[in-house]
Amino acid sequence: MDFGFSVATYIVLVLSILYILIILKKWNKDNVKTFPPGPWALPFIGNLHIMDLKKPHCTYIELAKKYGPVFSVQLGTRKIVVLAGYEAVKDALVNNAEEFGGRGKTRILQDMDNDFGVVHSRGENWKVMRRFTLTTLRDFGMGKSSIEEKIIEECSYVIKSFESLKGKPFDNTMMINAAVANIIVSVLLGHRMDYKDLQFKRLITLMHENVRLLGSSMVGIYNIFPFLGFLPGNHKTIRRNAQEIFEFVTKTFIKYLKNLDESDQRSFIDAFLVKQKEEAGNPHSYFHNENLTRLVRNLFSAGMETTSTTLRWGMLLMIKYPAIQEKVQQEISKVVGLAQPTYSHQGQMPYTKAVIHEIQRFADILPLSVPHETTRDVTFRGYFIPKETYIIPLLSSVLWDKTQFEKPDQFYPNHFLDSHGNFIKKDAFMPFSAGRRACAGENLARMELFIFFASLLQKFTFRLPPGFSDSDLMSDVGFTNMPKQQNICAIPRF
Incomplete structure (x- = not known):
């Protein structure tokens, strides 16, 4: 009897469990908000074991x-x-801009900016600083002829630097970084800086090094496990570099304050x-020194790194494809x-414009974008994504989307030309991201890229140094996809 009762009990128990599981499965299917799928995660490390951290x-x-x-x-x-892909990224950043318009929290970036400035801030601070930044940049010539004059002037300096080398091999990293940086420096400080100025060279080196180190494996580990911050590594170098930049900015604005x-x-x-003086009596003012130092660093870095990196890729790609270089020059x-060359010429130069766009697409400068965050609970494409979820809009997958570009894995300027050779816009062209968090300096960057690229190709033909047969198009490790440092030759055309 006891044995029979035990078997019956087990049968009832198993049937009860199965019944409950069926009910739970049906309830989950009908009512539970489903999080997006993904690979099975291990305890503590999650999916770290399958990631290429570089x-x-x-x-x-x-x-x-x-x-x-x-x-x-x-x-x-x-x-x-x-x-991933154009449709999903556009749907999130453009069609659901408010819900996906937050800024994702990344530990190393929080260390540097402490949620101040404009690039990595959020909430009301971001709104106030972005509005002030856009208005002030416009006041100081953004998108106007005055800023174009500064770009043209800077072109003359970098052309002279290239000419002084008389076709000899050189690494163009510092020259191009300095030339592009001087455009935003002239807005931030009110004057350009000499390429040989030691402080200017130091600032450029610090900015460039930080962008490179942000893509290192150790920084990736630190972002995931901040408690490992006591260990030596690139995260400490980044913080030291940022502090040195802040000290320079602080000394500068104290000097400006004396003569304001x-x-x-x-x-x-x-x-x-x-x-800041106007709001001196407001205890809740956002115009304080911490925001100023972060704003200046944000604008200096953003105003230099992506544009200069694009131009450096452009020279390497012109070397790689001499027939395209020649067609641009023609x-x-x-x-x-x-x-x-001026910005107004781009309307008459569809091929050059297409080549510049293809350089941006193919080089894929900012593959992960800057991380976003959901500002509220959202149901997106059938999935429930809670408030404050870290979002990565994979810009690489947009710029290389096979449904949007005929030959995404090739350098192919015809992506931006119709059958008659006219320039055509592509909605999937998102190197500046999209939506509320799109790059504030997009118009300036477009103007810089065209004028610098056309001016340099007008004056020089770019080639490899003697003894080299091919340019290296493998990107270096960094927060951006930057080309590896390598020597090139700028051969004067006239």
Whole structure:
């Protein structure tokens, strides 16, 4: 009897459990809000074991093939949602701009900016600083002829530097970084800086090094496991570099404050200091020194790194594809001749414009974008994504989307030309991201790229040094996809 009762009990228990599981499964299917799918996570480390920490976008692209355009990964204990492909990224950043418009929290970036400035801030601070930044940049010539004059002037300096080398091999990293940096420096400080100025060279070196180190494996580990911050590594170098930059900015604006003329504002820093004085009695003002130092660093870095990196890729790609370089030069000669190329010429130069766009697409400068965050609970494409979820809009997958570009894995300027050779816009062209968090300096960057690129190709033909047969198009490790440092030759055309 006891044995029979036990068997019956077990049968009832098993049937009860099965019944409960069926009910739970049905309830989950009908009612539970489903988080995006992803690979199975291990305790403590999550999916860290499958990640390429030096080039995580490569891992995400492979995972998208298996899990679709909206999927999740777990790094440490943090759940991350990745958006892949043009349709998903556009849907999130443009069609659901408010919900996906937050800024993702990354430990090393928080260490540097402490949620101040404009690039990595959030909430009301971000709104106030972005509004002030856009307004002030416009006041100081953004998108106007005055800023174009500064770009043209800077072109003359970098051309002279290239000419002085008389076709000999050189690494163009510092020259191009300095030339592009001087455009935003002239806005921030009210004047350009000499390429040989030791402080200027030091600032450029610090900025460039930080962008490179942000993509290192140790920094990736530190972002996932901040408690390991006591260990030596690149995260400490980044913090030291950032502190040195802040000290320079602080000394600069203290000097400007002593000579501040509210009726004659000559720089971005002047405009901020005037606003700071106006709100001196407001304990809740966002115009304080921490925001100023972070704003200047944000603008200096953003205003230099992506544009200069694009130009460096452009020179390497012209070396790699000499027929394309020659065709660009022919168009410049036909439209501009020996005159100075200006931004207004781009409408008459569809091929050159297409080549610049293809350089941006193919080089894929910012593959992961800057991380986003959901500002509220959102149901997106059938998945429930909670508020404050870390979001990665995978820009690589947009710029290399096979449904949007005919030959995404090739350098192919015809992506931006119709059958008659006219320039055509592509909605999937998102090197500046999209939506609320799109790059604030996009218009300036477009102007810089065209004028610098056309001016340099007008004056020089770019080639490899003697003894080298091919340029290296493998990107270096960094927060951006930057070309490896390598020597090139700028051969004067006239």
